[in-house]
Amino acid sequence: MKTMKKLFVGALLVAGGSAASAAEQDAWVKDAALKVQDEVVQLRRQFHQYPELGNQEFATAKRVADYLRQHGIEVRTGVARTGVVGILKGGKPGPVMALRADMDALPVAENTGLPFASTVTADYQGKPSPVMHACGHDTHTAMLLGAARLLAEHRQDIAGTVVFVFQPAEEGAADLDNFTQGAEVGARKMIAEGVLDNPKVQVMFGLHVVAGIPSGELRYRPGALMNSADGLRIDLQGTQAHGSMPWKGHDPVVAGAQIINGLQTLVSRRADLSQGMGVVSIGSLHAGIAPNVIPDSLNMLGTIRTSDDGIRKTLLDDLPGMVEHLASANGVQAKVQLSEYAPVLMNAPKLTKAMIPALQRASDGKAALLPQSFAASEDFAHYANRVPSLFVLLGATTPGTDMAKAPINHSPFFTVDESTFSTGVRAHVEFVLNYPALASKAG
Known part of the structure; x- marks a missing residue:
């Protein structure tokens, strides 16, 4: 960790004169994200209509693995039971960067009225339960797949290696006692099975859709972002x-x-x-x-x-x-x-501040500081305890509506404005395109 901390010394220089050159370098990202928008929407709707509980994401994992292979990305399956890891080597030397999405749904009865609403039931802790993507993990998976496609199509522009981490059971396992077997699921299990080790991940990024923030907007915070x-x-x-x-x-x-x-x-x-x-x-x-x-x-x-x-x-x-x-x-x-379940999710402060220009590009200038830590929790915190990381929040509510009345994550009425997906895709791509220059300057 001491070596990694040295990596960020002077990193804030990126936010100055280098921002223009970085913007020129990845000017293609916005147009490319819009071109895959329809595909990301269709992927998300498939995942949403057929949700799977933690440790049971077998069909979701297969769809993810097939999509990654379709775009020439090396794939490992069965990680932490149903997790999928994709590895993409760029055309230029550089750091190993990880992007993470979670795939599991919740034992919630959907009441959104969407044409692709879930009618799935499954066993949760030994009892039949309705299942719904009530926290937006379907969108995380779809957006990261869209970003993986764009990065694969532009691999010659990538400096370094990208590790795509599709994680099961972020909300806990449906088939294990999460009190006594919590270390056997989710991020902790992915880490135990080497997701950060082969190749050796140097930095990690992720995002989460949140109701009550306008779609297309990003929120960041150095230090404590989400609660333990x-x-x-x-x-x-x-x-x-x-x-x-x-x-x-x-x-x-x-x-x-x-x-x-x-x-x-x-x-x-x-x-x-x-x-x-x-x-x-x-x-x-x-x-x-x-x-x-x-x-x-x-x-x-x-x-x-x-x-x-x-x-x-x-x-x-x-x-x-x-x-x-x-x-x-x-x-x-x-x-x-x-x-x-999870410690406090800590964003690496210098990394966060240095990546602000990339966040602004991804959101067309609509990235803003989150004034206080977010009340919910995320097991992404376990990754952030091991490698410098940045996790951001992506708005999911249609602009112009009353943000205070938007059904919150985990609600049976929770919905996501699909127009926000292009911003999520762009954020993932911007992370990968901009971090190598930061690492190079800091080194």
Whole structure:
């Protein structure tokens, strides 16, 4: 990492006099992206209509691999089970650059009314569930395929090697316990199986569509871009009793209520909020079946999000003890499980600032600084912990509409304005065309 950090010394020079020459060098990108727009739209609609859950992206992976081979790109399949890696060697010497897209969908029932809406159902954690691309991964896959085609067609203009990473299970696996087997899926599994090693990736780029930002616009942020995420599972074991005689048992429901309230004080009283933000939310709570029976057990699931590694450590370190003591005070036993999903997604600051001119070209001058970290999380953060990286947000909502009312990602009403795809394609291509000059100047 020290060698890589040296690579960026003086990188900000790119944002000055070299911007014009870079713009001349890749003037073809906008027209080329518009020419493949219809194809990207059709690819996206196919992926959207036939979504697949994490670790189950078999048809999606086959379509991706076939498309890459069709355009003369070396392909590796079966990485992290259903992942696909494409390798394109440019016509000039240069760095190894990775571009990443995720392929999995969510267990959500679609309610968009689109003519290509999903009607798919599949097993999620052992139960049948509707499936929808409610987070835009279908668009990420389609846009990266469009960029791969353009880069392959202009490989003689590429300085270096491009690694196309099509990742499964960014949202977690449908068939594994994500609490106990989280390291076996998604970015962590791709990394464990060598996606950054052969060839040795020097820099990585990615993007995510987001509702509530006008389509065609990009948002960037040096440092913390997206929050960390950790899963929380609490099992409480009490003693069953008649609802009229609570003193005959040990009530896990009352203990659970106190625990949920207590968890909020971890943020308000334990975390140093001058460094960022933290959230502890319980999203699932199950106990009992009858109104007049105090049950013997309660189970809850939740999520922990932070924008700062120090706050994250405080919450993870202090949470188990608080839960166990509150349970004990009620005569109830507690079992607490924490599961890492992703650390804070950190954009390399000098890389981010130096690539701003490329982002402006990709968006026709509509790239802007994100004023604070984005509340959601992304397992791209695991790549960014290992190589200098830049991850940006791409607007997905039709300009002129009320951005505050746009259905958010993960909503059954979530939609993406397809006109934004050309900007996404251009961003990927601009990353590849502009980074080698940055690396050369910094070196």
